[in-house]
Structure formats: structure tokens, C-alpha cells
Amino acid sequence: MFVLGIDPGLTRCGYGCVKWTGPNRVKAVSAGVLTTHHTTDLPLRLATIQREVRSLIEEYQPEVVAIERVLFQVNVQSAMSVGHASGVVMAEAATAGCEVVQYSPNEIKLAVTGWGGADKQQVERMVRAQLGIEQPLKPVDAADAIAVALCHTAIVGIPEPTRAGAPK
Amino acid sequence: MFVLGIDPGLTRCGYGCVKWTGPNRVKAVSAGVLTTHHTTDLPLRLATIQREVRSLIEEYQPEVVAIERVLFQVNVQSAMSVGHASGVVMAEAATAGCEVVQYSPNEIKLAVTGWGGADKQQVERMVRAQLGIEQPLKPVDAADAIAVALCHTAIVGIPEPTRAGAPK
Numbered sequence: 001m002f003v004l005g006i007d008p009g010l011t012r013c014g015y016g017c018v019k020w021t022g023p024n025r026v027k028a029v030s031a032g033v034l035t036t037h038h039t040t041d042l043p044l045r046l047a048t049i050q051r052e053v054r055s056l057i058e059e060y061q062p063e064v065v066a067i068e069r070v071l072f073q074v075n076v077q078s079a080m081s082v083g084h085a086s087g088v089v090m091a092e093a094a095t096a097g098c099e100v101v102q103y104s105p106n107e108i109k110l111a112v113t114g115w116g117g118a119d120k121q122q123v124e125r126m127v128r129a130q131l132g133i134e135q136p137l138k139p140v141d142a143a144d145a146i147a148v149a150l151c152h153t154a155i156v157g158i159p160e161p162t163r164a165g166a167p168k
Numbered sequence: 169m170f171v172l173g174i175d176p177g178l179t180r181c182g183y184g185c186v187k188w189t190g191p192n193r194v195k196a197v198s199a200g201v202l203t204t205h206h207t208t209d210l211p212l213r214l215a216t217i218q219r220e221v222r223s224l225i226e227e228y229q230p231e232v233v234a235i236e237r238v239l240f241q242v243n244v245q246s247a248m249s250v251g252h253a254s255g256v257v258m259a260e261a262a263t264a265g266c267e268v269v270q271y272s273p274n275e276i277k278l279a280v281t282g283w284g285g286a287d288k289q290q291v292e293r294m295v296r297a298q299l300g301i302e303q304p305l306k307p308v309d310a311a312d313a314i315a316v317a318l319c320h321t322a323i324v325g326i327p328e329p330t331r332a333g334a335p336k
């Protein structure tokens with residue numbers, strides 16, 4: 001199963017695709033960041049994200065697109081921008097026939113590191129450990145996106161009867 | 169010039185298309201509401217809105233898509249849902265090559281009724297007066313969407329040198 005993780009954002013939208021073949025059998029396929037420039041009009045930036053996400057889905061044919069849920073931060077305008085981008089990603093993924101799931105930042109940290117309060121460095125180190133990668137993962141948005149995908153594989157890897165908080 | 173006004177929403181997304189041929193020369197072309205059901209998964213609802221908006225743009229070929237800006241309401245979860253839907257509409261419109269503009273609720277009320285604090289009934293009555301429609305406009309989401317389109321025509325109808333708050 002291919003899982004495409006997305007850390008949504010307007011200026012930087014991280015993506016990470018992993019191949020999962022069973023519990024503890026996960027391999028990184030690709031990761032990177034889609035960027036749009038802050039001086040470009042918002043609708044054109046969203047159209048760019050739409051086009052690039054469509055292209056990623058066409059290339060990797062993921063069964064599942066896992067997206068980090070947008071929470072309200074101190075900067076509400078920034079949260080709304082991320083919300084717009086996240087909406088575009090969800091619509092594209094559903095249109096392409098993928099299963100679409102959202103996880104909160106705490107669910108992702110808990111699934112990947114075992115602790116919902118983990119910081120970005122701890123998440124990045126655990127992502128590398130799970131994938132057997134020695135070099136630091138850069139940029140951090142890509143590592144975050146892989147963490148979203150790993151959160152999904154961790155949850156589907158738990159046998160159905162004992163699974164808690166699993167998506168439909 | 170055809171202007172498609174959108175009052176974004178996840179459960180009810182109003183649309184209204186008007187034809188504008190100069191100051192005080194505006195005609196209603198079409199109006200209605202796109203609906204999705206609250207029991208359907210969010211990504212599928214957004215995919216429906218994406219498909220329907222694409223279809224509206226293909227049908228009416230608007231030069232401009234004018235969208236009501238999403239503000240943070242008391243219910244932040246609801247505001248985020250509208251934000252997702254609004255992002256999908258903006259991306260679709262920009263991809264189709266339309267000019268995309270956003271107006272705040274107060275800008276719309278001010279442009280249509282002359283008062284930024286107008287209520288929904290006052291907006292609906294002024295929309296009908298401007299379009300020469302005698303019957304009440306229903307549903308209200310459709311009237312709101314036409315108001316967004318009329319806000320744009322009111323602003324582009326003001327001669328350039330004296331125009332304030334006009335979009336690019």
C-alpha cells in the first residue's frame with residue numbers, strides 16, 4: 001500500500017510517500033516540499049498546489065492520502081490560509097479516488113514517537129529510525145509529511161479489534 | 169462581463185451569475201445553491217463542490233469569480249469547513265483562468281445596500297431592486313451569492329481614479 005502524507009501549507013506544503021507492506025515494513029518512496037511565493041495572489045497559489053498535488057497522486061498512485069489536520073493557531077489568518085490549502089488537497093485526493101484521512105498534530109507525534117508532546121527534532125529522528133535513514137531529513141516539512149504517512153501506517157498496522165482512533 | 173458570485177459553504181454553497189454591461193446595467197443570469205450532506209465524509213463533500221463549481225464555470229464562462237471572504241465566527245470548526253470549501257472554489261476558478269476576488273461581508277453589504285451593517289432581508293431587497301425582480305429571492309444563499317457578484321460590479325462600475333478598495 002502506498003500512503004501519501006501531506007503537511008499542508010500555502011508557502012510550504014510538505015509531502016512524503018511511503019510504501020507499507022505490513023507491520024514494521026515501511027519504506028520511504030519520495031519526499032519533498034511544494035512551494036508558492038507570498039507575493040503571488042492567493043487563488044493562483046491554491047491553483048498551483050492543486051496542480052502539483054494532482055501530479056503527485058498521478059505519479060505515486062497512493063491508496064491513501066493522509067493529511068495533518070489544521071488547528072487554530074495564534075495567527076488565525078495563517079490558519080485560514082492553511083485551511084484553504086488543506087481543502088484543495090482533500091478535494092483533489094477524493095476526486096482521484098484515494099481514501100483521505102486527517103490526523104491531528106498530537107495523534108501524529110503520539111503514533112510516531114510514542115509521545116504526543118514530542119518536538120520536531122524527536123519526530124524527525126523517529127521518522128529516520130523507522131525508515132532506516134542515517135542522514136538528517138531536510139527540509140523539515142518533508143519529514144513532517146512522512147510522519148503523517150507513518151502515523152497512518154502505524155494505525156492500520158494495529159489489529160482491527162484493538163485499534164483505537166483508527167480512521168474509517 | 170459575466171460575474172459569478174459565490175457564498176461559500178460546505179452544506180450550502182450559494183452561487184449567482186450576473187451579466188454586467190456598464191454602470192446600472194446588470195442582469196441576473198442564474199442563481200442557486202450547491203448542497204452536500206453532513207453525513208458524507210468531508211473530502212467527498214469538497215470533491216462535490218469542486219466538480220459542481222467547475223461545471224458552473226464551464227457553463228457560464230465568467231470573467232470574474234467573486235467570493236465572500238471567510239471570517240472567523242464563534243464556531244471555529246464551522247469557519248474552517250467554510251475555509252476548506254472556499255479554497256477549493258478559489259483554486260478551481262484560478263485554474264479556469266478567471267479573475268478571482270474576495271470581499272468581506274461588510275464590503276458586500278456596503279456596496280449593495282449602502283450600509284455595512286445591513287441585515288439579510290435588506291440585502292435581499294436591494295439585490296431584487298437592482299435586478300428588477302419582484303418575487304422574493306429564495307433560497308437566501310442564492311441571494312447572498314448574487315450580492316457578492318453585485319458588490320464586484322458596483323466596485324468596477326466606479327471610475328478608476330476615484331475607486332477605493334477596488335480589487336486588482
